[in-house]
Each structure stands twice: as structure tokens, then as C-alpha cells.
Amino acid sequence: METTINGRAARFTRSLLALFVLSALGFAAQSATADETGRDNVRLNWGKASETDLTTAIWGDYDASPESEYIIAGSWGRRISPTMFGLPIELTGNVGLQWVNSRGLQDDGYGINAYIKAHYSLRLPWTQKDVRFGLGEGVSYLSEIPLAEQRDFAKKGPDITSEKLMNYVEWTVDVPMRQFATMDRLISKDIDDVYVGFFVFHRSSVFGLFAETKGGINFMGFGIEARY
Numbered sequence: 001m002e003t004t005i006n007g008r009a010a011r012f013t014r015s016l017l018a019l020f021v022l023s024a025l026g027f028a029a030q031s032a033t034a035d036e037t038g039r040d041n042v043r044l045n046w047g048k049a050s051e052t053d054l055t056t057a058i059w060g061d062y063d064a065s066p067e068s069e070y071i072i073a074g075s076w077g078r079r080i081s082p083t084m085f086g087l088p089i090e091l092t093g094n095v096g097l098q099w100v101n102s103r104g105l106q107d108d109g110y111g112i113n114a115y116i117k118a119h120y121s122l123r124l125p126w127t128q129k130d131v132r133f134g135l136g137e138g139v140s141y142l143s144e145i146p147l148a149e150q151r152d153f154a155k156k157g158p159d160i161t162s163e164k165l166m167n168y169v170e171w172t173v174d175v176p177m178r179q180f181a182t183m184d185r186l187i188s189k190d191i192d193d194v195y196v197g198f199f200v201f202h203r204s205s206v207f208g209l210f211a212e213t214k215g216g217i218n219f220m221g222f223g224i225e226a227r228y
Contacts, residue, residue, distance in 0.1 A: 047221030049148040065148040090119040109144030136170035149217035171200040192227040199223040
């Protein structure tokens with residue numbers, strides 16, 4: 001009986017999270033007026049599966065998975081708000097598509113995600129250059145669960161498995177290209193800015209909310225984003 005109640009509560013919580021993200025995306029699609037610039041962004045990422053925990057992956061710690069699976073991910077986003085609680089933290093609503101190459105060890109996976117992302121730009125000490133940090137939160141669905149993710153759950157015990165629908169976290173550290181004179185001349189005037197940097201694609205069960213127990217996977221790599 002308790003297991004049934006917990007399962008219903010988990011499904012209800014997942015549904016609420018998905019509803020929140022989709023509602024925010026709908027708001028984002030209507031919030032920007034036609035004369036705004038720099039409100040939309042498109043991004044392309046590439047990353048390899050990692051055994052590293054998210055807590056150290058965000059600092060670049062990388063421990064390659066033996067399967068060497070990799071992901072190609074693209075996303076589109078729109079600004080929801082230029083500030084958060086009065087702070088200079090921009091919020092965007094984003095949707096993305098993914099392809100996971102499993103190196104022939106199983107069928108390749110295809111996925112979709114939706115997430116809210118916060119962006120904060122920081123001036124580097126003793127320079128006139130900025131770095132932009134991004135942190136996204138939402139949901140991820142993959143048609144095939146990556147092998148590295150399956151292994152992470154299998155460590156917890158027999159018959160412990162992951163789920164296709166999981167919580168999603170995205171972490172990025174980007175360098176704006178227009179702040180460099182040479183790059184500024186090369187970028188089209190129709191583009192507000194171009195960002196190049198580090199990327200983490202993280203799926204997890206949030207301590208058992210999306211699956212029977214905690215577990216997940218990181219894909220770590222690089223990305224390029226255009227804001228227009």
C-alpha cells in the first residue's frame with residue numbers, strides 16, 4: 001500500500017514539474033515583443049558520457065565512461081525575464097532535441113527536454129572581459145536510456161533500473177565572442193552575440209523521485225550559442 005502511494009506521489013510531482021516548465025515556456029513564447037533584440041537563442045552542444053558526479057562535473061572534473069557514448073544536442077530558447085528577484089540574472093525558457101550515439105552497443109537514443117535556465121554574467125578580475133554562467137532545471141525524456149546511466153542504477157541492486165523520463169539539469173560556462181574586436185567584426189550584425197564554452201547535460205532521479213533510487217548520468221563537452 002505504501003509503495004503504491006509513494007508511486008502516485010512521485011508521478012504527481014513529476015507531472016507538476018513538467019506542467020510548470022511547459023507553462024513557463026508558453027509564457028516565454030508570448031512575453032517578448034517584436035522590437036526586442038537578443039530575446040531568442042539557439043544552441044548546439046556536443047558531449048561525452050562521464051562517470052563524474054554533478055557536484056564535481058560543474059568544475060570540469062571528467063572521468064570517461066567505458067562505453068564512450070556521446071550526445072549531440074540542440075535547443076531553442078526565449079527570454080522570460082531580464083532579472084530574477086531584482087537581481088541581474090536573466091531567465092529563459094528552453095526546449096531541446098538530442099541524439100545519443102551508443103557506439104553500436106544498443107540502439108541510439110533520441111530525446112527531448114524542456115527547462116528554465118538562469119544566466120549570470122561575471123566580469124573577470126583585472127580584465128574588461130566577461131564570462132556567462134548558466135544553470136537550467138527541467139525534465140528530459142530519452143527513447144533509450146544511456147548505458148552509463150543503466151550501470152549507475154544497476155550498482156544499487158538487482159532489478160534497479162532508471163526511467164526514460166528524468167529530471168534535467170544543464171550547466172554552462174560561456175565566453176561572449178563580441179567582446180573580442182576580431183570576433184566582433186566577423187559576427188553578423190543580425191546576431192546580438194555568440195557564446196562558446198563548457199557544457200554539462202545531467203539526467204537524474206532526484207534521490208528517487210523519478211525512479212526507484214537515486215542515480216543518473218552526465219554528458220560533458222562544449223557548445224556554441226547564438227543570441228538574436
